[in-house]
Amino acid sequence: MNDSIRFILNGEDIALADVGPTETLLDFLRLKRRLTGTKEGCAEGDCGACTVLVGRLADGKLTYESVNACIRFIGSLHATHVVTVEHLAGRDGALHPVQQALVDCHGSQCGFCTPGFVMSLYGLWLTKENPGRREIEKALQGNLCRCTGYEPIVKAAEQVSL
Ligand code: FES
Incomplete structure (x- = not known):
């Protein structure tokens, strides 16, 4: 051991x-x-x-x-x-606010990239209170999406309320 x-x-x-x-x-x-x-x-x-x-x-x-x-x-x-x-989901299965914001803002289409975006945004919210657009874009710079375009995802990130 x-x-x-x-x-x-x-x-x-x-x-x-x-x-x-x-x-x-x-x-x-x-x-x-x-x-x-x-x-x-x-x-x-x-x-x-x-x-x-x-x-x-x-x-x-x-x-x-x-x-x-x-x-x-x-x-x-x-x-x-x-x-x-x-x-991330609560014990009752409720989505984490980051996930809910992506749903509300239509930030997912085929969904394959979505868990990666969720985790990058979750990491941002663990480390930064009320991040600005530039900080959000920086947090997402390693995540690629080929369906939605990035605007709904960034919008979701701006609307997360914890
Ligand atoms: Fe790991 Fe693409 S599968 S970065």
């Missing part, structure tokens, strides 16, 4: 031994944990469909960043908190 990689996945303590050096977080989530809300698009860090949050404790503060799970190796996750889109 001493050589294992330990982290928290959503609310679950994970300990993994014998992790391959190129085993990705995306494959772990989708293939081993069946958390298929995290999508595989390009599989090379370009599209953002696989976006999750990784939290790390520094100076007594847990700080989250959005990462591309397809190019994040499991071995780099020791002592982190990994958050996937499955973690």
